[in-house]
Amino acid sequence: MDPMEKTIADIEQMIEDYRDNVLQEKYANSFQKLQEKSEELKKRFQELLEMQKTNNMGNLSWKIFRKFQKTMSSFKKLVFFANRYIRKGGNKVQAEHIALQNKYIHNYVMFEEIKKQIDFYIENGKEVEKEFREKTPYEDIQKSFSKFYINEEQVLIPKQNVAIFEKLVKMRLDMQKVLENTVKQLKEYQEKNIEPETEDLGIIFPSIEDSKSFLLSDKEIDKKIDVYRNQIQDLQGKKGKQKTYQFKMANESYQYVIPIAYKGEFINIISNMSFYVSLKNLRENAKKNEVKKEVSLDSSLLKTMNSYQIKTYLETLLIRMESDKRKPSIEVLNHNGQRKEIPLAYYNEYQKVLVTLIENIYMVHYEDIMMYPVEKQKNILEETITKIESIQMEPTMTINGKEISKLLAPYYVKVLDMLKQLSNPNQIDFNYAETLNSKERLLYFTDMVGKICRMDLQPKLSFEILGEKIEVPVSHLYELNKCKEQIEQLMEEIQYAIDEDKVSNLSDIQQYEYYRRIIQQKMIASKKGPRIEVEYFGYQISIPQKAFESFQECYKRMTLLKDSIDLTAIEEKKKFNVKKVRKPLKDKIKTMSAKTKLKIVSGIASIGFKLSKLSFAAAETFARAGEKIQEKSEDVSITSEKINFCSQFGAVVIPIQNAHVTPAQNTLVSNESENLSKPYPLSESYQKSPCTIVKINIQMPDKSLFSVTYDMDYAQAYVDELLNNGGVIESVGVVPELAEESYKENPQETFNIRLNQLNPAGNNTLLAQEVREKIKENGVIR
Amino acid sequence: MELYDILTLDDDKDYALLKMEKIKEETYCLLVEVDKDENPLENSLILRRIALPDDTYEFEELNEEEYSMVSEIFQEQLMNEIEEEEAA
Structure with missing residues (x-):
């Protein structure tokens, strides 16, 4: 092949590559390759220029050269934009978009190029036709030219150029399709990928x-x-x-x-x-x-069972858990040393039941046997030792030359120690005491003191322990002092200790709360003795050193329980955090009497209504004014002033069910209050007018006073309730029928009648009944 | 925290601490709400006080049983106080 033709073919092939592979698809990922291609094309371009100089190239070669030039320009643009975009942090989608734009530019240039060539052939055709007609006017033009219609215009192309012209027209049509397609793709990109990014x-x-x-x-x-x-x-x-x-x-x-x-x-x-x-x-x-737990240990049941029933009950629980095949599961060791598979969710419960079972079978509690005679104590302990030795439970360990199950070893050692202690009764065994828990240790040392006191040894002297004076033999003073030291220490320790009896009756959630309270209310709050820093659920807290052992146990149990209980159930109780504490701004609060407090407490606790819209000062003043009036204070001006102040607040209590029950209305039953409640003197006709009872003041056995206002549906029910609870009608508030309308507008204008004043000779209770009868006769008056 | 201190709780209300008693190893408090202008009495509460690890406190509502037990004890104590006050 001619070298020039080969170069042209190569270039055409490269342009194809450029269009199909680089531009359209792999563009974003192959910049390096693209740049290499660009360099190669540049080189070929130089070769072409040289060839053009040395050879007289025809039209087609020249056209290829033009095409090539345009292609180079497109390449440069493409590389430049893409590189810039990638440098700016653009991604593949955007790079593809640029590639598409460049493809369009490139194709458009090609399109224009083809158009120019077509125009050239059309113009050339016109010139050749003119020349032809001038030369051979009678020759048939059909033989030498072909007829084409471009844009509805007839053009004549000389026969020798028809092949290339047809090719160019076809290329142009193809290119037009490509351009249209590219425009469509560009629009799609813009719509889909570019906005929003x-x-x-x-x-x-x-x-x-x-x-x-x-x-x-x-x-x-x-x-x-x-x-x-x-x-x-x-x-x-x-x-x-x-x-x-x-x-x-x-x-x-x-x-x-x-x-x-x-x-x-x-x-x-x-x-x-x-x-x-x-x-x-x-x-x-x-x-x-989570595996829903269907098996759980009911500790309260254990108290009602004998040892055989306990054993059966606990073993049944274990079997039920072992036969549950739900996953995920975990392997455990039962009390006979066998491996069992249980659901993971039961792990804690299984261990709890297992420990309880083992304890019930093998554990001997010091406090359980201490009341027996020494011989019987020995028998019990020896029986237990034999029992433990006879159990063949793997894995084992050697204690005193015997193969003992590891699981039972702690109980075995403890029982051995107890037996050893029994054979040497009056000797304080501190090593043995170390093996006991706080409560047992306290019992042990107290028991020791008792034993020493009972010894028939002289001389004796007075010895003080826990505030009690006892007679003790002088010979054992050293031991007694040691015991005393231990007891006093243990008494302090024991306040932080877990009360196992209490725990055995509590549900998991209650237990968790119980341990939490020991830590928070006792250990953290205690101000006694040296302290130690410990970690508590991510907090660093300080507790008394003496509480450390119990803390560890509480914390361990809480951690175990935490997984098996719903902590949110504990948190359901509404909690209030203290945001700020400040000293009271007014001393008045400090002087609130016990009576007022009692009214508040009894108000919120037993009657079930809440104080509302009553000023603090008013509550206090109310109570004090009442007290003073009852004491028949001479300082009427001050009292009246206070009562005036109080009256601004009107009927001060709104009970939950809407009846008007007012505590501390004692002011209104006094002479002063009667005056106050009559802002204008009643005329004779008013006084003679039949009265309507609008409220009743009732005194309760605890001396608190309640006032029920008769403008609510439940008033009668309240009166009945108060009277049924031992209340006595102290006074009634009435308005003349003629003044009823006025009363509605201003309920304070009540005429209060003290019942014993109405009928001084009568007895209060009877009068109360009279009034009650009257109320009942009339039904609810208003 | 002392008696009659004003405490701002996280319900954003101010309460006066009127009574604080240790009953069966728990500390119970009687709190009465004081309005922002330091006067109107809106609400009264008996709550359990819980010491927190950081030396502060929080309060917790009581269940019904506990509530009636504590209020009964409070009432009894207050009645005794009244008697003492009156005797004095």
């Missing part, structure tokens, strides 16, 4: 705010998530160029449109949020997978 943030890893977050309840976690959602919503409301961010959080996909300027803040929020969303998911999954 989407950025994939990938998987968002949770960031933990602090370790305490793990302790939050489900509700608190929901609250936290809501807070973050609101923060995102705030960002979404902000102005600026928006962008779509998509990301994965706790295996879920999310998409938010927010302003680009807030991207950093947004990522912070979602990282924090991710922690709580993951935690929530974890808990929900855990709940879903």
